[in-house]
Amino acid sequence: MSARPANPHLASEIISATAAIVEERGPEGVTMREVARRIGYSPTSIYLHFANKDELLDQTVNRAYEWFADEIESRQTGTSAVERIRQGAHAYLAWGLANPGMYRLMFEWGYLGDISPDAIFARRRSWRRNRQIVELGIEQGVFDRSLDSAVATDVMWVAMHGLTSLAISGRMYGNPNMVAADEVDRRAHALADALADGWLADWTATSPL
Amino acid sequence: MSARPANPHLASEIISATAAIVEERGPEGVTMREVARRIGYSPTSIYLHFANKDELLDQTVNRAYEWFADEIESRQTGTSAVERIRQGAHAYLAWGLANPGMYRLMFEWGYLGDISPDAIFARRRSWRRNRQIVELGIEQGVFDRSLDSAVATDVMWVAMHGLTSLAISGRMYGNPNMVAADEVDRRAHALADALADGWLADWTATSPL
């Protein structure tokens, strides 16, 4: 078996160090040498736990997906579908604004073929829960029965991703040199409310059951 | 003046070569050495025309913004605001799907502080034209007079960016290894229609003037 006792948590520590760099310097700031420096090992040691940098980033992102999904879920405390949709929208945006580096790594990094099945599965977790909320609204009679819950879920997702992506990148309300971060936050959250208002107005059942 | 006659179009050729690489290999595939190889000069020569790689990418992106804006404008042939909004949505998505590498460079690349004022100005061109279309709809009496045209414009932009970004990245309908490209196109365009339907339903004036 193992002739030399290794640190059993080393793989986990490597991922934590990587996640820290992603937030401090962005996805482009991650280098194998910097990760090694932080964990106190040589760069080559990382390759004992991860095949290459892509796999390291992949596992880092998969852990973040679970954190992201759990965080949003924990904020959806309301009992009605309407409440949960609004809470989900603000939680999604808030997480992205608080973790911009990780958000970019999760949703805007790498080539199409580089996404692992695990990551795709993790990403779909939130989608399925959102769809359940839409269907809850249909059951509760607040959304029209003709509403396609899959399309409605996609509508919510693309709008929230677009808002978060543009707000993070500085391409929507200007970069930090021009507009203060809290001003961007305020305007982005106001737009999240406008989006939620639009969905609810659009999907509301004209005649309650 | 110039003692040695230089190629007067070299700067433009450098940008063209860069744009070609962006589409073939993505923004991460651009290297000064590869650009130099394609134009038949040494890497050092690029620095006679651009201060560094960031400035080269910046000018490449600025040229693309104009192309992008012109392309969308040329597709908005309808006379009514309703027509133009739907045409604009499909044109936006189609351009992104046809030029995914450039789209990523334009909207998802680099740090917040790296965006030049020129690029910000170019990006706002489309936004202002979209707002004019919304206001045209208000004047035409098809949109409610209480509609905030700035908010409505942001709503359209974030939704179309989110849809395009996710469709390009393979994170929405699966990557090319799983789902054929034309299937992604079809579903994305269907969602663009759903988005347009939602906006129009939401903004329609309840009592026409």
Add this chain to the structure above:
DNA sequence: CGTCATTGTAAACGGTGTTAAGTTTCGGAA
């Protein structure tokens, strides 16, 4: 006809991901 700014290059620097080869360490069999 020589001056000299302009155009262009080769070579190098410190950085990157990754690999090949070597060293250290220790559980467990003899």
Add this chain to the structure above:
DNA sequence: TTCCGAAACTTAACACCGTTTACAATGACG
């Protein structure tokens, strides 16, 4: 108790990257 071998870990190197420095070639102009 010794010592073998496998696992853990490192050093040195490779080819690549963006960028800079030093240098050579060119040709318009005084």
